Amino acid sequence: MxxxxxxxxxxxxxxxxxxxxxxxxxxxxxxxxxxxxxxxxxxxxxxxxxxxxxxxxxxxxxxxxxxxxxxxxxxxxxxxxxxxxxxxxxxxxxxxxxxxxxxxxxxxxxxxxxxxxxxxxxxxxxxxxxxxxxxxxxxxxxxxxxxxxxIWPNESIAVQNIASKSSLGCLSRMLTESIHADVTINTTDGVLKAHKAILASCSPVFESMFLHDLKEKESSTININDMCLESCSALIGFIYGTIKLDQFWKHRLSLLAAANKYSISDIKDCCEESLLEDINSSNVLERLHVAWLYQLQKLKKGCLTYLFVFGKIYDVREEINSFFQHADRELMLEMFQEVITAWKPI
The missing domain is CATH 2.60.210 (Apoptosis, Tumor Necrosis Factor Receptor Associated Protein 2; Chain A)
Structure with a gap:
């Protein structure tokens, strides 16, 4: 047949x-x-x-x-x-x-x-x-x-993308138009409006402020005295999903400090990955200090590798003395151990 x-x-x-x-x-x-x-x-x-x-x-x-x-x-x-x-x-x-x-x-x-x-x-x-x-x-x-x-569950990706865009659009309107905003954020040079529920959902520190009988709960006000309005706007924009790429790159270090202070792990991880991308001789010592300060192991390893495995320590000889005067003793010990490892005879 x-x-x-x-x-x-x-x-x-x-x-x-x-x-x-x-x-x-x-x-x-x-x-x-x-x-x-x-x-x-x-x-x-x-x-x-x-x-x-x-x-x-x-x-x-x-x-x-x-x-x-x-x-x-x-x-x-x-x-x-x-x-x-x-x-x-x-x-x-x-x-x-x-x-x-x-x-x-x-x-x-x-x-x-x-x-x-x-x-x-x-x-x-x-x-x-x-x-x-x-x-x-x-x-x-x-x-x-x-x-x-x-192949058909992949259709859900399109649905998820549409839903995500819709949600981001709603959050953007809530932020920019202060729709039912119920908390005021005071920075060093300006004021922002936000929403307790959204801040609490992304940060256990913010959640604790609004959960317990603290002044933030009573006054519905958060004082962020170590951030300017522009940097804090970047922080809030990240939380609401409305931050722009150039805004993120400009305020990475401020965002990292805030993420560490308010225990926002997503922002902290994102900043660490970004700071790893553009290590060079002019910023490697600063990045190494930041990595030590906020316990960023990947960034610290990247800086040490850049300096000692790739031999860029010779490019920062003039800056290294000043760095050693302020560096933590344990960090200096790690740097010394990295030198020994990099120069170990094969």
């Missing part, structure tokens, strides 16, 4: 505008439907291609002793490199009268060619009929089929 099917497949499904129209498959969501108006007593028909997921698909129907319905992906690079592991069911319906239908079991197959799957119908009623394919799941097959993941 396979050889006979292949000969018919090469012959196509016939010509003419009506036949082309009959070969069209309509799709909606994860459902594909092929309506066939005419079908001879012994013939083969193949549909036009239709798109479900990342693949183009074909349906074919062949009538010999039995009726065979096949589902297969379009041959090509996509099907070869990313073969579909499909979970689906099929339904054949005859218009009647009376209307009749036949539903397949749920199938799950790795589909590479037209020979990988067929559905056998023991009966074939006269008249027009439709073939439906409902895809219940589609996966890109891996070497280990158990680890294959569905």
């Amino acid at each position: 396979a050889r006979k099917s292949e000969r018919r497949r090469r012959g196509g499904g016939g010509g003419g505008g009506g036949m082309e129209r009959e070969n069209r498959v309509e799709t909606i969501s994860r459902l594909a439907q092929w309506r066939i108006d005419t079908f001879g007593p012994s013939s083969y028909r193949r549909s036009d291609s239709f798109k479900i997921g990342i693949w183009n698909w074909y349906l074919s129907v062949e009538k010999a002793r039995y009726v065979y319905v096949r589902l297969f992906p379009e041959p090509g690079r996509v099907a070869k490199e990313r073969p579909p592991l499909a979970r689906f069911l099929l339904r054949a319906c005859w218009s009647g009268p009376p209307r009749r239908s036949c539903v397949s079991p749920v199938h799950e197959h790795l589909l590479r060619s037209s020979e990988d799957f067929f559905w056998q119908l023991d009966t074939m009623y006269a008249g027009r009929f439709t073939i439906d394919v409902e895809f219940l799941d589609l996966k890109i097959a891996s070497n280990n089929a158990k680890s294959s993941t569905s």
Whole structure:
């Protein structure tokens, strides 16, 4: 039957505008439907291609002793490199009268060619009929089929992005328009408005202020006397998700100090990663001091590696004496140990 099917497949499904129209498959969501108006007593028909997921698909129907319905992906690079592991069911319906239908079991197959799957119908009623394919799941097959993941949960990424943008838009309006703002932040040179619930949700220090009988709870005021208005705006913008990249880079050190003071780990981690990106001879000693001050192990290791493993200590010889006069003794010991490690004979 396979050889006979292949000969018919090469012959196509016939010509003419009506036949082309009959070969069209309509799709909606994860459902594909092929309506066939005419079908001879012994013939083969193949549909036009239709798109479900990342693949183009074909349906074919062949009538010999039995009726065979096949589902297969379009041959090509996509099907070869990313073969579909499909979970689906099929339904054949005859218009009647009376209307009749036949539903397949749920199938799950790795589909590479037209020979990988067929559905056998023991009966074939006269008249027009439709073939439906409902895809219940589609996966890109891996070497280990158990680890294959569905392509459709990836749609949730778009939903999450939309939801995130919507949430950020709402938070931005709450901040810029002071919608139901219930806390005042006093900086060294200005005042900001914010929301207790949002500040408390990101910082255990802020939460403690509003939870216990402290002056911040009574007055709904926070005094941040070690930040200017611009730096504090960057801090609040980070918390609300509205901070701009250039604003972040300009105020990284102030943000790091505030993150350490108010125990905001996300900001602290982000600042450390950023400070690692642009270490150079003019800032490495300052970064090393910052790393020591706020216990930033990755940044400290990066600075020591820059100085001693890459030999940039010679570029800061004039600044090193002043640095040693103010450096912590334990930090100086670590630097000495790094020197020994870097210069250890191989």
